[in-house]
Amino acid sequence: MAHTDGARGGGSRIPVGELRPGDHVALLHASDEERAAVLRGFLLGGVAEEHKILYLVHAEGPDGPRELLRECGLAALPGASEGQLQVLRPADLAQPSGELAPAGPRDPAALLGSLRAAAERARGEGYRALRVTGDLCTALCDGRDASRLLRYEALLAEEFDHGGTLAVCQCDARRCDTAALDAFASVHPRSVEVDPLVRTAELVVVRTFDPPGLRIEGVVDTASHRHLRDALQSVASVRGDVRLEMSGVEFLDLAGLRLLMTFARARAARHCTVELTGVPSHLLHVITLIGWDRTPGLRLGAAHAC
Amino acid sequence: MPADRGEPAGFVHHACLYGSDAEFLAMAVPFVRAGLAAGEPVLAATTPANIELLRAALGRHAHALDTAETAYFGRRPVERVAAFLGYHGRRARPGVRTRMIAEPLWQGRSARQIAEWQRMESGLNLLLAALPVWMVCPYDTRTVPPGVAEAACATHPARLDGGRITPCAAYRDPADYAASMPLPGPPPPSSAVRAGPTAERAAVRRFARDRATAAGLAGERAALAVLAVHEAADHLLASEGARVALSAWEEPGALVFELRRPGPPDSPVPALAGYVPPGAAPGAEDGLWLARRLGVCLDVRFHDGESRITLRIAGRGDAEAL
CATH class of the missing domain: 3.40.50.300 (P-loop containing nucleotide triphosphate hydrolases)
Known part of the structure; x- marks a missing residue:
């Protein structure tokens, strides 16, 4: 990648x-x-x-x-x-x-x-x-x-x-x-x-610092849910708000999207938010379709064209 | 019959075949009044004309009635189920039953849509089985197409006429009923493009992307088509050692994907899988729900030892997506 x-x-x-x-x-x-x-x-x-x-x-x-x-x-x-x-x-x-x-x-x-x-x-x-x-x-x-x-x-x-x-x-x-x-x-x-937290042929996840968060690039499907979950875990203890930069996401399946929502809920429990930026526009559509746009702790930034 | 009392029970599902405004009101007014009197949430999702009739008959009690214009309360079966669950989720109170008048819209529907709605009517008996909901589905015999009123007696365990409940002798098991419905379209034509069998999700996505592009879908619509096909395939591939064979072809108005998975013989995909929207916890049928939701029509069959999903995605001429 x-x-x-x-x-x-x-x-x-x-x-x-x-x-x-x-x-x-x-x-x-x-x-x-x-x-x-x-x-x-x-x-x-x-x-x-x-x-x-x-x-x-x-x-x-x-x-x-x-x-x-x-x-x-x-x-x-x-x-x-x-x-x-x-x-x-x-x-x-x-x-x-x-x-x-x-x-x-x-x-x-x-x-x-x-x-x-x-x-x-x-x-x-x-x-x-x-x-x-x-x-x-x-x-x-x-x-x-x-x-x-x-x-x-x-x-x-x-x-x-x-x-x-x-x-x-x-x-x-x-x-x-x-x-x-x-x-x-x-x-x-x-x-x-920094070296990526995840680097497979399909998925790269890099820790970012300003603001703290992750940059997610590539494909998230059944084969890589575990990697994404681990990467999210690595920023779970970050104080304050976290940003997930997603403009390099080529594919993210529903279960992968749910991992992000679960992460946002966990952040909300600590009175922090998760901002998703560069979300491909079709995924914004899916998030809204399911009603996940109302997930506590979730903030949706500008969309990214498909 | 327990449905008469205010005790919360499982799902109770009645059809009401009415041939006049008076017959509609003879069922609806006592049904609504008894519910409101018992402090139950009551919804009337029916035609605007029926809502008007009902409000006039209820007088001051009409203020407490929740209403929805039925044509917009779930446009397609998968959305209709979500609308019911959504209403129940927002209004239900512990220990109290919820009542719904839910009149499907039949006029002007295509034969395929009618079959889909009938299958859902039948499927509600399984999908909502655990909910303390008493649902009455009015069928206007003056306007429903031929056969629809008769089918109501196969999809509802009992009829409610006025205040009288009669079991439906023609009622059929929902899974059997779903399997007996006609396929939503012809089988793949010889010109269909094929791929697989494969266990590689990336190969499924490539195939879906190529076919969507060839069908003139681009940008967000192509991405959604790929996601829908991926989720349907992902559901089939969840079985150990599973592989899916893919074919795709175009019909006027739709891009069709057929996914076939041989076996396993003891665990076919249920015909009613994927009608319930994703909940707080991950569900095995979440992806299939998304595929249903993103497509125009998704049909699940088990035939000759293989599970088969046929997914129709709106073609490039879909003016609502232009």
């Missing part, structure tokens, strides 16, 4: 578990929970793939690996080798060998050179690739540095075509204005998201 439509911060989405060397993607998040969930996948995936992992701190951020793991809700990084994860300021990038003297923390060309050197070092240390992430938000929100940052991103994009490094550029959408977000999105061909 392709993740193609309506991705925030880029033309398409890629699950964090599918990132490969050469990928350069945006993590445009609006909640700490979302950032932590993606970074968890980024770190665990890095260990599994035997990648060197660099976390670049521009202004504010974790002081070291321990702090980073805590932010991501991880007690440890099982299987990681000594020094596999490093938290650095960009200026520190060249420090271990001292070969490169960075011209400044925000100089695009210098930073790129440092990154390239770090990638070579990582390979020298026996890692299969380098994966880098960092929060670019602070720079973006400073109008003077935004253009420099974007130049840097453009250079990065070229660099990553060669395939030895992968990068996840974080941006906290709550801290940037629309113009900055658009600029950020324009230089990232894809955005990264």
Whole structure:
């Protein structure tokens, strides 16, 4: 199932578990929970793939690996080798060998050179690739540095075509204005998201965070009711209202629709609602036909053409 | 007869064959008055003319009578059953019986529709069996088509004339009655497109989508056709190891799907399956109800060891869906 439509911060989405060397993607998040969930996948995936992992701190951020793991809700990084994860300021990038003297923390060309050197070092240390992430938000929100940052991103994009490094550029959408977000999105061909809760040939269900909920794509029938029920269960304890985004639903049978209604009732019992958005118009017709539009806790958003 | 008293019991179903306004009122007025006097919810779903007559005869008591213009109180049998259940659900009170005058509309109906309504009249004896409802179905012998009044005596266990109850000697078991009704249309023509047998629901949906598209249905209407066929097939495929053979063809006004499932011989799909709308808990016949509701007509048969569902979906020329 392709993740193609309506991705925030880029033309398409890629699950964090599918990132490969050469990928350069945006993590445009609006909640700490979302950032932590993606970074968890980024770190665990890095260990599994035997990648060197660099976390670049521009202004504010974790002081070291321990702090980073805590932010991501991880007690440890099982299987990681000594020094596999490093938290650095960009200026520190060249420090271990001292070969490169960075011209400044925000100089695009210098930073790129440092990154390239770090990638070579990582390979020298026996890692299969380098994966880098960092929060670019602070720079973006400073109008003077935004253009420099974007130049840097453009250079990065070229660099990553060669395939030895992968990068996840974080941006906290709550801290940037629309113009900055658009600029950020324009230089990232894809955005990264959490790994799907469900990924079968027929059905993909992805946890979403702003607002909290699920994105349901593909086919729900007898073969996948169990998957949908489990996915709904995973957001059952979310505080507040939940949104189920359904514009990618190709087919949903009556029993599957009932699972959504049962979920809404359970939310209503906790004084919360479930909003269904992008519901195919024929399913809105069916919901109304049965009288399920009066289900407690259910809110129906705009329809989606068949 | 227990139906005379206010004690809630199971479903009581009477036909009233009347040939004049006076005969209608001779049944309806005491029926309604006794119900209202006992504090029972009372519904009159009949013609506007009969509602007017009844209100005039009831005088001030008419205020407490619930009424519905019968032509719009469930357009088709599956909707009619939902209308009855809906009324009962909203009005019924614990320990109190509900009364309904429910006059089906017969004039101007096609032979297929008449057969469907007769089958439902008979089926109500099973479908509503557990409900404390006393239902009287008036048949106007001045206007009903030939044979319809006689059939009422096969579909209702008893007649109510004025205040007198007489068992119907011609009453037939609803399942037998349903099986004896004529098929709603001719068998598949040689030009029908066929697929399967298959156990793959995705293959069923592909077939339905292709046939709907070929018949000129698009967008929401095509999606609803696919859903209806899927739910009908899903019902058949619920049996262990089941497979369905599909055929589809076009008639003037309808796209027809026939789904056949060989066996199992001991568990045919009941002819009256899928008439009760989905309730609070999941039901095994919910999907079939949806298929009935989305189609123009859905017929269930067990013949030569196979269950067969024939589903007619309104064609592209259905002006109400344009």
